[in-house]
Amino acid sequence: MTTLPQSTERRLGLAIDLDICVGCHACVINCKEWNTSNYGAPLSDMDAYGANPVGTFLNRIHTFEVKSEGCNAQTVHFPRSCLHCEDAPCVTVCPTGASYKRQEDGIVLVNESDCIGCGLCAWSCPYGAREIDRAEGVMKKCTLCIDRIYNDNIPQEDRMPACVRTCPAGARHFGDFADPESNVSKLSAERGGMELMPEQGTKPVNRYLPPRPKADIATDGDIDVLAPFLAPIEEKQGGFISWLDKALEAI
Amino acid sequence: MHPAPSVILFTSLSGLGFGLLLFLGLGVLDVSGWVAFAFCFVAFGLSVGGLMASTFHLGNPQRAMKAFKQWRSSWLSREGVAAVAALTVMGAYCAAWIFLNMRIAALGFLGALLCLATVFCTAMIYAQLKTIPRWNQAMTPVMFLSFMFAGGALLSAQLSLAAVLLAITTIVQLLHWMLGDRRFGEAGSDIGTATGLGGLGKVRLLESPHSGTNYLLSEFCHTVGRKHAQKLRGIGIVAIGVVPVALLTFAPHSHATAAIAVLSHLIGLLSTRWLFFAEAEHVVGLYYDKHRHAA
Numbered sequence: 001m002t003t004l005p006q007s008t009e010r011r012l013g014l015a016i017d018l019d020i021c022v023g024c025h026a027c028v029i030n031c032k033e034w035n036t037s038n039y040g041a042p043l044s045d046m047d048a049y050g051a052n053p054v055g056t057f058l059n060r061i062h063t064f065e066v067k068s069e070g071c072n073a074q075t076v077h078f079p080r081s082c083l084h085c086e087d088a089p090c091v092t093v094c095p096t097g098a099s100y101k102r103q104e105d106g107i108v109l110v111n112e113s114d115c116i117g118c119g120l121c122a123w124s125c126p127y128g129a130r131e132i133d134r135a136e137g138v139m140k141k142c143t144l145c146i147d148r149i150y151n152d153n154i155p156q157e158d159r160m161p162a163c164v165r166t167c168p169a170g171a172r173h174f175g176d177f178a179d180p181e182s183n184v185s186k187l188s189a190e191r192g193g194m195e196l197m198p199e200q201g202t203k204p205v206n207r208y209l210p211p212r213p214k215a216d217i218a219t220d221g222d223i224d225v226l227a228p229f230l231a232p233i234e235e236k237q238g239g240f241i242s243w244l245d246k247a248l249e250a251i
Numbered sequence: 252m253h254p255a256p257s258v259i260l261f262t263s264l265s266g267l268g269f270g271l272l273l274f275l276g277l278g279v280l281d282v283s284g285w286v287a288f289a290f291c292f293v294a295f296g297l298s299v300g301g302l303m304a305s306t307f308h309l310g311n312p313q314r315a316m317k318a319f320k321q322w323r324s325s326w327l328s329r330e331g332v333a334a335v336a337a338l339t340v341m342g343a344y345c346a347a348w349i350f351l352n353m354r355i356a357a358l359g360f361l362g363a364l365l366c367l368a369t370v371f372c373t374a375m376i377y378a379q380l381k382t383i384p385r386w387n388q389a390m391t392p393v394m395f396l397s398f399m400f401a402g403g404a405l406l407s408a409q410l411s412l413a414a415v416l417l418a419i420t421t422i423v424q425l426l427h428w429m430l431g432d433r434r435f436g437e438a439g440s441d442i443g444t445a446t447g448l449g450g451l452g453k454v455r456l457l458e459s460p461h462s463g464t465n466y467l468l469s470e471f472c473h474t475v476g477r478k479h480a481q482k483l484r485g486i487g488i489v490a491i492g493v494v495p496v497a498l499l500t501f502a503p504h505s506h507a508t509a510a511i512a513v514l515s516h517l518i519g520l521l522s523t524r525w526l527f528f529a530e531a532e533h534v535v536g537l538y539y540d541k542h543r544h545a546a
Contacts, residue, residue: 003324018448028460053463060460062538064442068452075457078446080538089381095318095328114317117310120327122470123252126382126440128535131466137310194447197534199439200381208447 004091008106011177012144013084013205014164015184015193019212020171023063023077027163027172031059031081031142034162039147040112044135056133058082058142059163066211076211079172081163082129082142083196083204084108090121090130090141099139106178106205107146112138126200149174177205252383253473254528261305262373263524265334266395267517268298269366270403272341275348276363279407283352291345293406295338302334326379330372337365370399377527384434385531390427397423398520405495405513414499417516421492424523428484435532435542445537456540472541476529483526490519 035058036043045055059081067073084101088108091099098114099121101107110121117137122130130141145161148154158165164172175184184207187193193207271294274280280290306312319335321328341362347353374395377386401416442456443449476483495512502508536542 023458054465056466057461060465062446062456062460063458064446064448064454065457066448066452066454071452074451076446076448080460092324093327093379095321095325095331096314097317097321114314115311116314116318118318118327119308119310119470120376122466123533124380124382126445126534128467128471128538132310132470134466139310196447197440197444199444200534210447211451 004086004088004101005103008086008101008103009178010105011084011086011205012105012107012149012175013177013184013207014081014144014161015173015175015187015207015209016079017171017173017187017191017209018076018078019209020169021061021077021079022169022171023061024168025061026166026168027079028057028059028061030162030166032057034145034148035140035143039143040110040140041133041136041138043140044133046134054134056131056140058129058131058140060128072214074211074214079163080127080129081206082108082144083127083202083206084142084144086203086205087201089124089202093120093124095120105176107144108141109143109146110139110141112136115139126197126202127204144174177207252528252531252533253470254476254525255308257304257307259521259524259528261301262395262527263301263517263520264297264304265301265373266370266399267402267406267520268294268296268301269334269337269370270399270401271406272298272337272403273363273366273399274403274407274409276341276344276359276361276366278354278356278359279409284349287345288349290407291349295342295345298334298338326372326375330369330376333365333369333372337362337369340365367396367399370395381438382534383531384438384440384534385431386527387438388427388430388434390423390430394420394423394427402516402520405509405516408509410499410504410509410512413512414496417492417496417499421488421496424491425488438534440534440537442537442540442542445534456538459539467535468539468541471533472536472539473529474541476526477532480526480530483522487519487523487526490515491523492519494519 032043043056045053047053059079062078062080064076064078065073066076084106088101091101091108095118096114096116098111100109100111102109115138117132117139119132121139122132130139133140148161149159151159160174164174173184173187175182177185179185187209188207191209193209195204196208275290275294306315309315318328318331322332340358344355344358344362347355371392374392378391381387397420401413401420404413404416441449442454446454448454494515498508498512532542
């Protein structure tokens, strides 16, 4: 059924810390690696070694600049993937029922054997979370690594989405937003977790933790705070080397 | 939005076809036998041809039958169900008309209602999308339905009525553009809300996630159409309405006059439908700094 559940028992999702993300794309690569070899059709690349490579990815990292009046510009790396919305328009527009939201944990999934590849779900998603796979002709999207988080065959510490597991900076957190005591709920409450495009009325589950305000560095026009410590220091040497140095300088 | 020929042909031709079927169902034509067959043939050719075209862009068209399942929630599914119902009822009506020379008025009226429902569902597929503010307005179904009525009247040789309906359609199309131009701003999404960073200052894209293109850019960030929008609007208005209305009002009614009016309307319909897709902006373009709407 492509009607949405009234409510879900759990609300699994990600809290993504924009203050921490360094834009290394490790999550993109690990996502592609895991999801190309596990649940569903592989994430294909077209013309991978040619002039115009294009491929399916479930996670993309943008880099933005934020500049406010009188302050230095700030760089923010911004991972973009499915937000597993509570009011997911991608589910209700689907004509076949291939696109659905799970009652038990709120994960939005595509049943690929029912997907006709009409693309309407991608049209309805404000976040660009869905991409048609050009080899299989079916819609691909983040599964929240459903084949990792419930997988009894892998070690406990690996039972989280591939992007979270691999992030070297610890910018990505996985948990249940329905539980106020969960890591992600606490983080989001503490840091003012943001919804993306709330005006679209999708009620996303994932939260983005805003960059912390940068400390104002008092400068007298010279932004390089380390400069005083790096000024060349005259080496004072005595003895023969010092005499030789002076003698050679004099020639 | 990428103006795919399959969706342009689908919405244009099926709209015309269901429009003609609607007028045939209302029994406006006092003909029978082979002439009736010719009208029905054109109507079914356009509506079925348009529906077939819509399957060309599917990734897995062999599973198209599954699309009839979710009529409770999906406008696309409803459209499929309504189309099959309309074609079935009108098929029975046309068969009785052609072969038995019998006009079952109740059946024709039901068929006409179903034709109306089908085109309304087609329009709602686009009008429901909040992500594409230009389409997400009440004028979208009004526009699709006026094209349907005007095209149907024109094809069913109701020339005086067609002239009035074509004039209305032209005004509706102009209104759709005027209101559509404001919709992106009204929807309130910008790069600040898309990233959540708007409160911290002015946001701009510093680096794209990928150096090449991808599905999102080729499907949602078509920019060529926006560049020529004004020219195409002018051509569209002349071809949809001005030429046909002038012909039907001032030229003596004949097959030749009607044929030129139909041809002109068809050219206008296809070019404005191309523009309907090509100039529509999807909010996902905000993440790629592709929003080029008048600031």
